[in-house]
Amino acid sequence: MTRPPMLSAAAWQFDMDAHLNRFVLPSIVPRLPRPxxxxxxxxxxxxxxxKIGSLVVIAWAFVGVFCGVSIVTVVGAHVPVFRGVDGAATTIGSFGAAAVLEFYTIESPLAQPRSAILGQVLSSVIGVAVARLFSLLPAARFAALRWLAAALACAAATAVMALTGTVHPPAGATALIAVTDDNAYHIGWWLVAAVLLGSVLMQATALLVNNVQRRYPMYWWSPETVGSFWAGGRAATSATMTAAAATHGDEKPAPPADEGLECPDPEVGHVTFTRSALSSQQLTAVGSHEHLRVVITRNAVVVPDSMFLRPEERLMLEALSERL
Structure with a gap:
């Protein structure tokens, strides 16, 4: 007997944002002075x-990468606790890859602050923890199994970033460096502080350089609406009334599919994302998903209420809307 699809392990999924975003405080950035x-x-x-040409984008990326890597390297070299074997400065090579993301492909979800900072920090914690764990073995045994520790650190870091929505490819290299690089291994838990400091400095540089003619970040935490828990009774009352109407067959018409239910998010720029909803009568009449649709117009995107959008999908729709 075949099990229902949703009971199959292959159908299991986890989205931390679905549970966490409602508790994240709304951004205060729109309330700050305009500059x-x-x-x-x-x-x-x-x-x-x-719109700016590709050559201008490349020029700004050159300036940003140069400034970002220079600042991170110079500052790190002047912090005594970040010095490795024989007092040598610890160079975290993954910041080179991070700079390409944060100064060139700045629209990518992988380059946004949540991933660029938390992904790096979480990976450094995992890398150092794995290195310290394997260091409990005799020195010769640790040297022989260092490859295993490096693979485990990188794999664990990837899994944690995926679960927490902080995927940042250079952070995988950070976990690897924590195990395989002698200088990084020597400073131990100070590597986490070095990675945090470097990530913050890189972000500060990116905010200055990328916002001269472009826009960065696209969002700070998530492109989805956040803070519904703090919205107070109005949001709760609205949700209760909607649920009651669906339960008792309320005849009050729902908003047309093309108009939707607005879900404003001050972090998502000037493209308005809205949710379309169908009444219980409409759902019965449709009886399938053939009438569910995504509508893209200039500065507005309407998606079905039942559709979940990943960050990269939301940014893609926003880009299409802006090009109309």
Whole structure:
């Protein structure tokens, strides 16, 4: 007898944001003075981002990568506790890959602050923890199994980043470096502080350079709406009324599918994402998913209420809307 698909292990999934986003405090960036908010990635409603050519993008990426890597390297070299074997400066090579993401492919979800900072820090913690665990073995045994520790650290870091929504490819290298690089291994838990400091410095540089002619970040925590828990009774009352209407067959018409239910998010720029909903009568009449659709217009995207969008999918729809 075949088990129902949803009971199969292959159908299991976990989305931390579905449980956490409602408790995340809404962004205060839109309330800051306009020049400050601008360099924190906020653009007011109706703002149209000026298009720039690829050569200008490359030029700004060159400036950003040069400045970002220089600052991280110089500052790290002047912190005594970050010095490795024989007092040599510890160079965290993964910041080179991070710089490419944070100064060139700045629209990617992998380059946003949540991933760029938390992904690096979590991976450094895992890398150091695995290295310390294997170091409990005799020295000769640890040397022989260092390859295993490196693989385990990178694999565990990847899994943790995926579960926490903080995937940042250079962070996989950070976990690897924590085990295989002698200088990084020598400073132990100070590597976590070095990675945190470097990530913050890289982000500060990215905010200054990328917001001169472009926009960064696209969001700070998530492109989805956050903070519904703190919205108070109004959101709770609205949800209760909607549930009651569905339960008791309320005849009050639902918003048309093309109009939707607005879900404003000040972190997502000037493209408005809305949710379309169907009444219980409409759902009965449709009887399938053939009438569920995504509508993309200039500065507006409407998606079915039942559709979950990953960050990269939301950014793709936003980019398409801006090009219309």
């Amino acid at each position: 400050v908010a601008h360099f924190l990635g906020y653009r007011p409603p109706g703002h149209v981002q000026r």
